[in-house]
Structures are given as structure tokens and as C-alpha cells.
């Protein structure tokens with residue numbers, strides 16, 4: 001059946017096939033596909049259990065699952081839909097109907113992707129917004145926990161930005177935000193890093209695979225790049241130019257979760273501000 005479906009659909013999308021439930025979940029995690037076709041009857045486990053496993057995983061929960069099965073039992077069908085499936089097609093499958101149904105799903109996936117792209121971006125700076133950052137951090141956290149990796153978060157805040165705005169005007173404030181955002185983008189060096197505008201004059205960065213020592217070096221590197229922009233500030237804390245303070249926090253394989261990690265980075269930022277601004281801080285834990 002998998003081979004038949006492959007032949008039937010492979011001109012509509014790039015397809016990959018797994019021959020049992022466990023391999024299917026692993027394949028989904030590595031490929032992050034737009035759509036998953038699933039049978040209820042698999043060699044190693046129940047297809048419904050696979051669907052539930054996919055829906056429990058923050059990295060996979062948003063991928064639509066469509067059942068293709070010879071189980072016509074309405075109870076199984078409603079259980080599949082309750083488990084999060086978007087559709088349930090029963091055999092015998094009619095090629096044109098399968099193609100049309102899956103075509104509709106793929107179109108919806110593409111439209112969703114476009115909508116998400118717009119919804120995830122901050123219109124002033126072009127960076128990701130806070131909503132995207134929070135969701136992406138959850139995914140990166142799950143990945144780090146699964147693989148036992150490291151992960152750090154930085155909250156980057158422009159110093160005395162209220163004064164900058166008050167003295168130079170809101171429009172100039174917007175120009176400054178864009179320049180800082182561009183410099184932060186240029187400072188990103190590792191694949192998988194996610195940079196966002198976290199709020200007004202605040203930016204957030206998550207760096208998968210980076211522990212506290214490297215995060216501090218990265219924070220210091222970023223702080224210097226902003227100083228080098230040499231954007232004049234009427235009441236600068238250093239050298240007459242715009243500066244940033246940075247709060248850092250790293251996950252230490254403990255039971256701290258993503259939101260607590262951000263709070264710790266925010267508390268470190270508060271310390272940086274209190275200690276005179278234009279610096280990176282982290283908290284002892």
C-alpha cells in the first residue's frame with residue numbers, strides 16, 4: 001500500500017516511507033513533513049497510538065495526520081479524529097479521490113505556511129516576533145532534552161531607550177531599532193540560532209548547543225558589535241553611543257523549563273541594568 005501511494009502521489013509532493021510506527025515517528029522527527037499519511041494497522045503498533053505520540057510531541061503536534069485504512073469501524077474513525085487526525089479515508093481507495101483529498105490538504109498546508117510566515121514576523125525589524133520565539137524555544141527545549149544537548153537564552157535590551165526616543169523622536173527610535181536588529185542578525189554565527197524582537201526595545205536569542213561559558217562569550221561579542229555601530233545617543237552610558245545590556249541563562253540538564261529559563265535571563269538582564277548597563281550578566285544557580 002505504501003508503494004502504491006508513493007506511485008500515486010509522488011508528483012504532488014516529495015514523499016518518504018516508513019514501514020512501521022516507530023520508524024514513522026522517528027522519520028517525522030527528522031524530516032518535519034508537511035503531511036503524514038498513516039494506517040491504523042501497523043506491524044509494530046496501533047496507528048492511533050502513533051497519532052497520539054505525534055500529537056504529544058511539541059516538535060510534531062502541528063503536522064496534519066491523515067488516516068488511510070481498511071478499518072471502516074466508525075468508532076475507530078471517531079477515535080482517530082479525536083486523537084487529532086484531520087481526515088480518515090477508507091479502502092478501497094479511489095485514486096482520483098485520494099489525489100484530490102491529499103491535494104486539498106497540501107494546498108491548506110502551503111497556505112498555512114504563508115500565513116505563519118506573516119504572523120511570525122515583527123513588521124518593524126523583519127525579525128521573528130515574540131510569539132514565534134516562545135514556540136520555537138519550546139521546540140528547541142524539547143530537542144535539547146531529547147538529545148541531552150545544551151541550550152542558552154539571551155535577552156538583549158537597548159539602554160536608556162526611553163531617553164533616546166524622548167530626545168530624538170519616535171521615528172528616529174524606529175531607525176535605531178532597525179539598525180540594532182540588523183547588527184544582531186549579522187552577529188548570528190551558528191545554525192539553528194533563533195533571533196526575535198521580544199518586545200519594545202528588547203530582543204531575544206536562543207542558541208541550541210551552547211553552554212554558559214560560550215553564551216557569555218557570544219553575549220560579549222554581540223554587545224561589542226552594537227557599540228561598534230556607533231549610533232549617537234544623547235545620554236549614553238558609554239562613549240556617547242547606543243549600548244545594550246544582556247541577560248543570559250543556560251539550561252543545565254535540570255528540571256528548569258523554557259519559561260523559567262527566560263525568567264532567569266530576564267533577572268540577569270535586570271542585574272546588568274542595575275550594575276550600570278552596557279554589560280552581559282548571568283545569574284548563579
Ligand SMILES: Nc1nc2c(ncn2[C@@H]2O[C@H](COP(=O)(O)OP(=O)(O)OP(=O)(O)O)[C@@H](O)[C@H]2O)c(=O)[nH]1
Pocket residue numbers: 124157158159160161162163165169170171172173174177199200201273277
Ligand atoms: N521608537 C520606538 N520606541 C519604542 C517601540 N517600542 C517601545 N518603545 C519605547 O522603548 C522605551 C523603553 O523604555 P524603558 O522600558 O523605560 O527602558 P529604557 O528607557 O531603555 O531603560 P533601561 O531599559 O532601564 O535602560 C519606551 O519609551 C517605549 O516607548 C517602538 O516600536 N519604536
